[in-house]
Amino acid sequence: xxxxxxxxxxxxNLNSGAKEFPIKDLxxxxxxxxxxxxxxxxxxxxxxxxxxxHTNELLILEAEQTGSVYITGSDVFSDWEKQxxxxxxxxxxxxxxxxxxxxxxxxxxLTDYQKRREMIFVDGNPLHQVLAHDKLAEGTFYVDExxxxxxxxxxxxxxxxxxxxxxxxxxxxI
Numbered sequence: 280x281x282x283x284x285x286x287x288x289x290x291x292n293l294n295s296g297a298k299e300f301p302i303k304d305l306x307x308x309x310x311x312x313x314x315x316x317x318x319x320x321x322x323x324x325x326x327x328x329x330x331x332x333h334t335n336e337l338l339i340l341e342a343e344q345t346g347s348v349y350i351t352g353s354d355v356f357s358d359w360e361k362q363x364x365x366x367x368x369x370x371x372x373x374x375x376x377x378x379x380x381x382x383x384x385x386x387x388x389l390t391d392y393q394k395r396r397e398m399i400f401v402d403g404n405p406l407h408q409v410l411a412h413d414k415l416a417e418g419t420f421y422v423d424e425x426x427x428x429x430x431x432x433x434x435x436x437x438x439x440x441x442x443x444x445x446x447x448x449x450x451x452x453i
Contacts, residue, residue: 283308284322284343305350306330312338323347327354329449352449353400359439365415365432366439372448373424397422398447399431406431 281296283305290303302308305326308319318339329352332338342348359366376394391410399406399420406420412430415421421430429446433439 281308281311281317281319282322283319283326285324285326286322304328309334309338312336321348325349325351327351327449351445353398353445353447356444356446357439359431359444362430365430367428367430368446370422370424370427370429375424395422396447397429399429400445401433401442403443 282301284301292307294300316337415432
């Protein structure tokens with residue numbers, strides 16, 4: 280059993296993972312448990328990270344308190360700028376389109392929409408992605424990698440300050 284508690288005063292990734300000396304990062308605990316039957320008990324909180332689980336043994340991830348642990352690959356975006364229609368935020372990523380390949384379990388033949396990996400959630404509800412700025416409509420978002428911006432249009436041109444807007448910002452290279 281390994282304990283993870285990023286808020287504990289003694290939390291450190293060099294710890295043993297005992298309750299009094301927990302691991303700070305969830306991914307570090309997962310790495311420690313690789314190929315060893317294990318249970319990771321996670322203290323309450325938001326764990327914003329990319330999680331990579333590679334093991335040949337049983338691995339249980341359990342919240343210390345039911346309903347108190349949130350694991351997400353997104354970050355909260357604030358300070359949206361008003362534009363003529365909707366809002367925009369700086370977007371530093373240039374992920375591009377995912378390439379069709381056998382890495383996606385055979386010949387993919389994905390549409391351009393399916394090749395995008397960006398996601399935005401407004402108070403936990405997803406916005407729908409569009410592939411062109413002129414396609415923005417209520418409840419949608421558009422990524423303009425060339426201009427380094429992500430655009431949103433909320434329902435009734437609502438203001439982003441009223442909501443928790445989370446944007447998926449983690450991924451991996453295949």
